[in-house]
Amino acid sequence: MKNVRQADTLSQTDCFVTLWLPTASQEKLRTRTISNCQHPEWDESFTFQIQTQVKNVLELSVCDEDTLTPNDHLLTVLYDLSKLCFRNKTHVKFPLNPEGMEELEVEFLLSENPSSPETLITNGVLVSRQVSCLEVHAESRRPRKREKNKDLLVTVTDSFENTQRIPPCPEPCYPNPSCFHYPKFFHPQLHTEAPKSHWNCGLCCCGASRNGSVCQPLDCLPDGEAVTLPVGESYELHMKSTPCPNKLDVRLGYSLCQEEVEFLQKRKVVVAKALRQVLQLEEDLQEDEVPTIALMATGGGTRSMVSLYGHLLGLQKLNLLDCSTYLTGLSGATWTMATLYSDPEWSSKSLEPVIFEARRHVVKDKLPALFPDQLCKWKEEIHQHSQGGYRTTLTDFWGKLIEYSLGDKKYECKLSEQRAALCQGQNPLPIYLTINVKDDVSNRDFREWCEFSPYEVGLQKYGAFIPTELFGSEFFMGRLMKRIPEPEMCYMLGLWSSIFSLNLLDAWNLSHTSEEFFQKWIRHRLYDIEDDPLLPEIPKCDNNPLETTVVIPASWLSNTFREIITKRPFVSEFHNYLYGMQLHTNYLQNRQFSMWKDTVLDTFPNQLTQFTKHLNLLDTAFFVNSSYAPLLRPERKIDLIIHLNYCAGSQTKPLKQTCEYCISQSIPFPSYSIQEDDKSLKECYLMENPQEPDTPIVVFFPLISDTFQKFKAPGVERSPEELELGQLNIYGDKSPYATKELTYPEAAFDKLAKLTEYNILNNKDKLLQALRLAVERKRMRSQCPS
Numbered sequence: 001m002k003n004v005r006q007a008d009t010l011s012q013t014d015c016f017v018t019l020w021l022p023t024a025s026q027e028k029l030r031t032r033t034i035s036n037c038q039h040p041e042w043d044e045s046f047t048f049q050i051q052t053q054v055k056n057v058l059e060l061s062v063c064d065e066d067t068l069t070p071n072d073h074l075l076t077v078l079y080d081l082s083k084l085c086f087r088n089k090t091h092v093k094f095p096l097n098p099e100g101m102e103e104l105e106v107e108f109l110l111s112e113n114p115s116s117p118e119t120l121i122t123n124g125v126l127v128s129r130q131v132s133c134l135e136v137h138a139e140s141r142r143p144r145k146r147e148k149n150k151d152l153l154v155t156v157t158d159s160f161e162n163t164q165r166i167p168p169c170p171e172p173c174y175p176n177p178s179c180f181h182y183p184k185f186f187h188p189q190l191h192t193e194a195p196k197s198h199w200n201c202g203l204c205c206c207g208a209s210r211n212g213s214v215c216q217p218l219d220c221l222p223d224g225e226a227v228t229l230p231v232g233e234s235y236e237l238h239m240k241s242t243p244c245p246n247k248l249d250v251r252l253g254y255s256l257c258q259e260e261v262e263f264l265q266k267r268k269v270v271v272a273k274a275l276r277q278v279l280q281l282e283e284d285l286q287e288d289e290v291p292t293i294a295l296m297a298t299g300g301g302t303r304s305m306v307s308l309y310g311h312l313l314g315l316q317k318l319n320l321l322d323c324s325t326y327l328t329g330l331s332g333a334t335w336t337m338a339t340l341y342s343d344p345e346w347s348s349k350s351l352e353p354v355i356f357e358a359r360r361h362v363v364k365d366k367l368p369a370l371f372p373d374q375l376c377k378w379k380e381e382i383h384q385h386s387q388g389g390y391r392t393t394l395t396d397f398w399g400k401l402i403e404y405s406l407g408d409k410k411y412e413c414k415l416s417e418q419r420a421a422l423c424q425g426q427n428p429l430p431i432y433l434t435i436n437v438k439d440d441v442s443n444r445d446f447r448e449w450c451e452f453s454p455y456e457v458g459l460q461k462y463g464a465f466i467p468t469e470l471f472g473s474e475f476f477m478g479r480l481m482k483r484i485p486e487p488e489m490c491y492m493l494g495l496w497s498s499i500f501s502l503n504l505l506d507a508w509n510l511s512h513t514s515e516e517f518f519q520k521w522i523r524h525r526l527y528d529i530e531d532d533p534l535l536p537e538i539p540k541c542d543n544n545p546l547e548t549t550v551v552i553p554a555s556w557l558s559n560t561f562r563e564i565i566t567k568r569p570f571v572s573e574f575h576n577y578l579y580g581m582q583l584h585t586n587y588l589q590n591r592q593f594s595m596w597k598d599t600v601l602d603t604f605p606n607q608l609t610q611f612t613k614h615l616n617l618l619d620t621a622f623f624v625n626s627s628y629a630p631l632l633r634p635e636r637k638i639d640l641i642i643h644l645n646y647c648a649g650s651q652t653k654p655l656k657q658t659c660e661y662c663i664s665q666s667i668p669f670p671s672y673s674i675q676e677d678d679k680s681l682k683e684c685y686l687m688e689n690p691q692e693p694d695t696p697i698v699v700f701f702p703l704i705s706d707t708f709q710k711f712k713a714p715g716v717e718r719s720p721e722e723l724e725l726g727q728l729n730i731y732g733d734k735s736p737y738a739t740k741e742l743t744y745p746e747a748a749f750d751k752l753a754k755l756t757e758y759n760i761l762n763n764k765d766k767l768l769q770a771l772r773l774a775v776e777r778k779r780m781r782s783q784c785p786s
Contacts, residue, residue: 002039002103007064007072012036014065017104021081022606023056023582024048025186026158033065049113049185053120054127054582055605056081057546060104062096075552077104078604080545082585084110096550118185121478123252123463125587126578126610128478131244132184134159134218135177139236140168150195152235156180156218158188160476160580168235181244181476182218183580190216190239194232248478249470250577251456254463254592256635259419259455264292266425267325274322279771288782291639291774293324294631295428297646298654299331299497299621301739302362302405303730303752304646307703308336309358310753311644313351314760320767321347326638327428328627330620333646334496335406337430338489341454342413344421347428355753361406363746369404381410385491389484390472391573391614399494405742414486416468418454429453432496433627434617436609438601439571443622445600448609449629450617452492459578459609460633461596466577477580484575495572498619544589546603573614581610595634598665621647624661626654631696632667640774642767643700644756648731648739650678651702668695683707684763686770693777699770701759703730708755714762728755 007013016033025048034040050056058079064072077094084090089109096102121128138152151165159182166178182188193213214231221227221241229237251257256264271293272285295315297308308329315321329337340346340354368374378400386392403411421427432452436459437443448461458465466475474482583605587593601607609615620627625647631638647654652674662669670687681702689695709726712718718726728751729735736748744752760767 001041001062001105003097003101004038004040004062005074005097005100005102007074012038013074015040016063016065017042018059018061018063019046020059020061020606021048021050021056022611023054024050035065049187050081051118051120051127051129051185051582052082053122053585054129055546055585055587057604057606059606060094060106062104073553075550078546078549078551078606079106080548081108081110082545084108086110086112094548094550115185119246121246121248121252122584123254124584124590125593126252126462126464126478127582127584128248128250128252129183129580129582130185131181131477131479132218132223132241133244134180134182134190134221135240135242136164136166136180136190137174137177137238138166138168138231139238140170141234141236152192152195152231152237154178154180154237155191156182156188157191158182158186160474160481173238177238181479181481183477184219184243188218190214190218190229190237192231192237194235244479249466249480250475250478250581251465252463252478253465254460254633254635257456257465260429260453263422263425263429263455264325267429268425270322270425271325274319275771275775278319278323279768279775281775285775286782289775289779291771291778292326292637293640293642293771293774294326294328294638295324295642295644296627296631297327297329297333297336297644298625298627299329299333299619300625300646300648301332301497301499302335302742302744303648303703303737303739304329304332305335306358306362306744306749306752307646307756308333308644309351309355310756311701311760312336312340313355313753314757315642316347316351317757317761318764318767320771321428323771324428324642326431326631326636328431328433328630330433330625330627331497333627333644334432335402335493337432338411338493339406341418341421341427341430342411344423345426346421348426358406359746359749359753361408362742362744362749364743366401366405366743369401374404385487389474389482389575390487390491393572395494395498395572396491397494398498399490399492401742402493402497403490411489413489414469415452415471415489415492416454416486422454431627431630432492433620433629434496434498435620435623436615437571437618438612439616441601443618447599447618447623449596449620450615451630452496457577460629461593462578462609463592464578464581470577472574473577474575475577475579478578495617496619498572498617544586546588546605549604572617574617576609576612576615578610579613583608583610595665595667598661624654624657626658628658632662632669638696639778640697640699640770642770643698645700645702647703651681651704652678655698655700668692670695670698674700681706683759684766686766688773693781697770697773697777699767701756701763703756704759705730705755707762708758711758711762712754713758714764725751725754728752 001015004013004015014033014035015037016031018028018030020028029046031042031044058081060077060079062074064074066072075096089107091107094104096104119130134156136154151167153163154166155163159180161180164178214229216229218241224242225240227239229239231237268287268290272290276284298304312321327337378397382392382396385396418430422429430453434450435443435447436450438446448459450459454468456465457468457471469486470480472487473480473484631641643655645651645654656672659669659672670689673687674685676682681704683704683706685700687698687700705728710718712722730737736744737752
């Protein structure tokens with residue numbers, strides 16, 4: 001390295017370099033430290049075994065070693081190894097600071113490995129590497145009578161389990177050995193040490209020694225053969241390594257799951273019959289003429305729960321409920337959805353009794369929920385939830401409060417049990433939406449759509465899905481490691497409406513249009529550099545390597561500031577089912593990934609979700625208050641979306657944000673065409689792009705009170721005595737419908753439910769017009785499939 005920046009005030013930098021290649025090993029390697037030198041030379045070699053079918057980005061971090069304080073991280077170079085060519089040494093100069101002539105020189109040699117080829121499973125974005133399972137059993141060769149045999153601490157590097165405590169047994173065979181799952185081609189090693197008589201010492205990685213420490217490479221173990229390894233004088237380790245099955249428990253692919261495909265076939269029969277009746281068609285619709293219609297609800301706490309009940313009742317009275325195939329929601333809308341789908345036949349029954357029951361709970365006093373006996377009961381239930389393998393936060397308490405607010409007893413059903421409401425195609429398919437975020441990053445910089453249905457849970461950007469009953473379980477490389485009971489519905493409701501997950505930066509984003517001031521302080525400085533290779537020249541590659549990037553860490557003050565404003569102390573954390581998987585070398589060129597590639601970190605593969613152990617899931621309303629994302633997946637081929645809006649503030653903001661998002665992502669969506677401001681909005685808008693047949697039709701219902709003030713039903717005017725029943729203070733300062741309110745007065749509940757029902761009934765003609773357009777376009781598409 002040349003012209004190292006001075007990190008210390010009184011002396012030159014005591015420089016060392018760390019190397020991290022997470023696709024080859026979880027361990028960070030480092031050079032020796034060269035003290036007080038401006039032009040250090042290390043002349044050290046490091047070897048990584050890489051898989052060229054995954055995106056390998058080497059991180060070279062230049063650091064200053066300090067004895068009294070933590071080591072200073074000066075900068076990091078991110079270098080895409082796909083730039084290298086086989087069998088030729090490549091000497092690369094990284095210009096770290098052109099003004100100060102600071103350079104880092106590294107020589108690379110990429111050589112072919114003669115070992116057997118690795119079995120990979122991929123969908124073009126994610127890659128599952130070959131995994132082996134090491135069974136380990138400890139035998140005590142000299143059982144002690146006076147002193148109990150102590151457990152052995154055994155570590156397998158790069159394994160899912162990492163370290164386990166293994167009790168020795170007097171028998172050479174043991175029916176339940178400990179298991180370690182590790183990527184076969186990561187050069188894993190087993191470390192252990194014979195326990196001492198008076199204390200447990202740290203693990204040693206330097207090979208066998210007099211105190212019984214052992215370091216055993218695992219890549220040389222023959223598959224399926226038992227191997228015995230002595231540990232000190234008193235113990236033996238019996239090991240056997242076997243390949244894990246190639247079948248994954250994570251479904252990799254962007255297509256719909258088989259259960260949803262079968263549901264769609266059954267639902268088409270229901271929808272076709274309903275459309276013929278509603279539109280008074282002379283003939284039955286053919287299978288390929290049946291449009292896919294979705295109801296899309298936004299969030300807004302109790303306001304969205306009550307409003308959705310009213311909208312659904314209006315659709316039911318118009319016989320339009322059976323015309324829909326999907327129902328998506330977030331935040332408070334999920335409270336209605338979860339309640340409805342506890343009854344497998346809900347849409348075929350009158351919703352009025354259900355709404356009356358919901359009214360009883362909304363108007364009831366919530367104060368008893370905070371009594372000590374109730375809080376102690378919840379504390380015990382949340383503790384049991386934690387004992388089952390979940391991380392618990394205030395969001396779980398919020399879920400218990402929602403459960404109390406929606407009913408009289410514990411809500412023990414689970415999301416997967418809602419399949420009973422879909423088995424005959426008798427109801428629309430419900431999809432619940434959240435976003436996956438990072439705890440120390442603004443959701444403007446990083447967020448990923450995460451959808452939940454009774455069939456699957458999935459991150460649609462990666463094309464990776466798991467059965468709903470496995471959500472919360474532990475996975476590694478796409479394989480189920482530890483099954484954890486599916487969470488009860490109350491915890492899911494808390495997750496889907498996790499208002500406590502807001503951080504200070506999210507709050508700023510919601511109240512301002514720009515976050516440039518904060519980003520100036522909290523972001524690391526990034527800039528691309530032209531790496532300067534010396535001969536031989538690096539050839540141009542077909543796999544579009546990433547730009548070489550230098551990352552300059554923010555200052556101590558900025559890091560402290562970032563921790564304060566980005567920390568989410570109560571974010572919902574669930575085991576990440578993508579953990580351990582890697583990104584394909586061409587993941588950025590994948591069409592499906594590119595469709596949802598919308599964050600700063602998408603071009604930094606080492607920082608994406610597959611390297612984190614937990615998903616941090618957040619209420620979608622903190623980004624965009626809409627649940628459009630699952631409906632925009634091209635595999636679902638949605639023809640008509642009925643947008644039911646319940647957000648506070650601007651009624652058109654979620655729709656406008658969705659339009660802007662779709663334009664930036666090249667997703668087919670109607671152009672934003674509403675000219676009125678919020679004070680003069682109409683009850684219903686129909687939006688379409690006739691020239692673009694792949695663009696869905698959108699019918700937009702803002703939550704406003706317009707003709708409802710003078711009409712109690714379509715065409716039926718209110719008497720002077722009834723005018724007060726049409727007056728709603730939905731968004732005023734003293735509104736009873738504020739998002740924070742869990743309890744409504746009876747009159748407020750009745751007015752809001754009646755308003756949303758009325759707005760549907762009063763716009764019957766526009767809804768029928770949209771249905772006819774959807775049918776016509778579907779027919780034209782079926783006649784001209786090209």
